[in-house]
Amino acid sequence: xxxxxxxxxxxxxxxxxxxxxxxxxxxxxxxxxxxxxxxxxxxxxxxxxxxxxxxxxxxxxxxxxxxxxxxxxxxxxxxxxxxxxxxxxxxxxxxxxxxxxxxxxxxxxxxxxxxxxxxxxxxxxxxxxxxxxxxxxxxxxxxxxxxxxxxxxxxxxxxxxxxx
Amino acid sequence: xxxxxxxxxxxxxxxxxxxxxxxxxxxxxxxxxxxxxxxxxxxxxxxxxxxxxxxxxxxxxxxxxxxxxxxxxxxxxxxxxxxxxxxxxxxxxxxxxxxxxxxxxxxxxxxxxxxxxxxxxxxxxxxxxxxxxxxxxxxxxxxxxxxxxxxxxxxxxxxxxxxxxxxxxxxxxxxxxxxxxxxxxxxxxxxxxxxxxxxxxxxxxxxxxxxxxxxxxxxxxxxxxxxxxxxxxxxxxxxxxxxxxxxxxxxxxxxxxxxxxxxxxxxxxxxxxxxxxxxxxxxxxxxxxxxxxxxxxxxxxxxxxxxxxxxxxxxxxxxxxxxxxxxxxxxxxxxxxxxxxxxxxxxxxxxxxxxxxxxxxxxxxxxxxxxxxxxxxxxxxxxxxxxxxxxxxxxxxxxxxxxxxxxxxxxxxxxxx
Numbered sequence: 001x002x003x004x005x006x007x008x009x010x011x012x013x014x015x016x017x018x019x020x021x022x023x024x025x026x027x028x029x030x031x032x033x034x035x036x037x038x039x040x041x042x043x044x045x046x047x048x049x050x051x052x053x054x055x056x057x058x059x060x061x062x063x064x065x066x067x068x069x070x071x072x073x074x075x076x077x078x079x080x081x082x083x084x085x086x087x088x089x090x091x092x093x094x095x096x097x098x099x100x101x102x103x104x105x106x107x108x109x110x111x112x113x114x115x116x117x118x119x120x121x122x123x124x125x126x127x128x129x130x131x132x133x134x135x136x137x138x139x140x141x142x143x144x145x146x147x148x149x150x151x152x153x154x155x156x157x158x159x160x161x162x163x164x
Numbered sequence: 165x166x167x168x169x170x171x172x173x174x175x176x177x178x179x180x181x182x183x184x185x186x187x188x189x190x191x192x193x194x195x196x197x198x199x200x201x202x203x204x205x206x207x208x209x210x211x212x213x214x215x216x217x218x219x220x221x222x223x224x225x226x227x228x229x230x231x232x233x234x235x236x237x238x239x240x241x242x243x244x245x246x247x248x249x250x251x252x253x254x255x256x257x258x259x260x261x262x263x264x265x266x267x268x269x270x271x272x273x274x275x276x277x278x279x280x281x282x283x284x285x286x287x288x289x290x291x292x293x294x295x296x297x298x299x300x301x302x303x304x305x306x307x308x309x310x311x312x313x314x315x316x317x318x319x320x321x322x323x324x325x326x327x328x329x330x331x332x333x334x335x336x337x338x339x340x341x342x343x344x345x346x347x348x349x350x351x352x353x354x355x356x357x358x359x360x361x362x363x364x365x366x367x368x369x370x371x372x373x374x375x376x377x378x379x380x381x382x383x384x385x386x387x388x389x390x391x392x393x394x395x396x397x398x399x400x401x402x403x404x405x406x407x408x409x410x411x412x413x414x415x416x417x418x419x420x421x422x423x424x425x426x427x428x429x430x431x432x433x434x435x436x437x438x439x440x441x442x443x444x445x446x447x448x449x450x451x452x453x454x455x456x457x458x459x460x461x462x463x464x465x466x467x468x469x470x471x472x473x474x475x476x477x478x479x480x481x482x483x484x485x486x487x488x489x490x491x492x493x494x495x496x497x498x499x500x501x502x503x504x505x506x507x508x509x510x511x512x513x514x515x516x517x518x519x520x521x522x523x524x525x526x527x528x529x530x531x532x533x534x535x536x537x538x539x540x541x542x543x544x545x546x547x548x549x550x551x552x553x554x555x556x557x558x559x560x561x562x563x564x565x566x567x568x569x570x571x572x573x574x575x576x577x578x579x580x581x
Contacts, residue, residue, distance in 0.1 A: 031385030
């Protein structure tokens, strides 16, 4: 009789398990990486990090979703071209930027193309591309954070720095 | 009413970055009550509150409070059907909680009022120190019973916050609780993406003054720089099988899409065009990639077969279509310019019908929940950016405003169980 009871219990137990689905909770562990307290040695991954580039020598502005240089920008770019050809030690950093509208990744590509448009212009006038560094910041570094046409026009830009 | 609403918000979310509010509810929500079986414990009250909030947050449930009830049955056999029919309640969720001997096991069952019997029953083997996650499993089970699709309360959200000059990459539970900082930086972080197993993430960091892609292991915090280059590398997207990472780089002089085999780090180029090609996203079967290209003069969405490299243009409506990802093999979500606004839209790939889903001015980074039914995106009003979402089937919309600073770049985790 006792054996029979155990059997009945076992069957009941198996039955209960098979009809009621069982789920086990899983928990994820995470670790924080803090770059704000990074040592200076670790920071020297990119030589650009060490250069305080100061103020932009020239800032060039672009139209919405455009990477074509405007006629008004050419004069200052010719000046840079003459300086570069006059002294081969000059090295330029060209930073491209976009306004906040549209997607971040597309804006990153667009901003780099704006910087590249300046490089292409200078190379066409005889400057060595070896002395020009190009970087895109997308919409990440606006000069004016407002959301209007005046701010957007200021943010659609490429800044030219002499780094050497 | 407003005061009550604020009070509710503060009592639920006072310690969290995210404050979720339903901006538009479903027209005919499911009405349920939640009761602890044969008991009224502190743990039980806590679990009931978490499950109630999860279900309310979907906008597709109405939860009756204990003082709205006509009778409080201790278990299924004590249910007086007439009381519940009068209140127009669909079901009663009974929870049987076993928190003895260091466990938190919950038997939950749904008692259908009109049939006058238990219709659904499940056991959850929970963990006492993760009571919230254990409760989310119940919510997801209840959601699935009523709506036929998996609930997403137990999934995670990843997002970026910016406050003054500090950028943080954070993951939290889908309800905004339990937020954990993955990366803290003085420079921008964009385009976070989950691996298909949810154990690793990829993102773009400007920490070295240009866009670079890193893969980070969630548990250990170990980071790998992917594709060391003096050009920008961005827009990481994991293949569904977890073996490859698609990304964008200008390493060959122009913005192109590449695929990296994560085992041997072998890199292959997918696009070859003098235009911008970026924002790759894999199809659910891993055979195709959609991406943004301005080869026609304006950004539009194209689809490319990863093996044959055959391409086709998907979007034809409008002058700006970007950052697309698949909802299913047959449907995509994207950013679409509609008059002067940038909105989130979805498009059927067979009919090419495009439907704009949002109404604010500058919406971006749309991302689909793993159940394919909720889209989360970032929106901007004035200088404030926040996360917002829309439920595709119920049209319920919600908002997760930042308490301070900016809240952006959402990425929904895959199912984590």
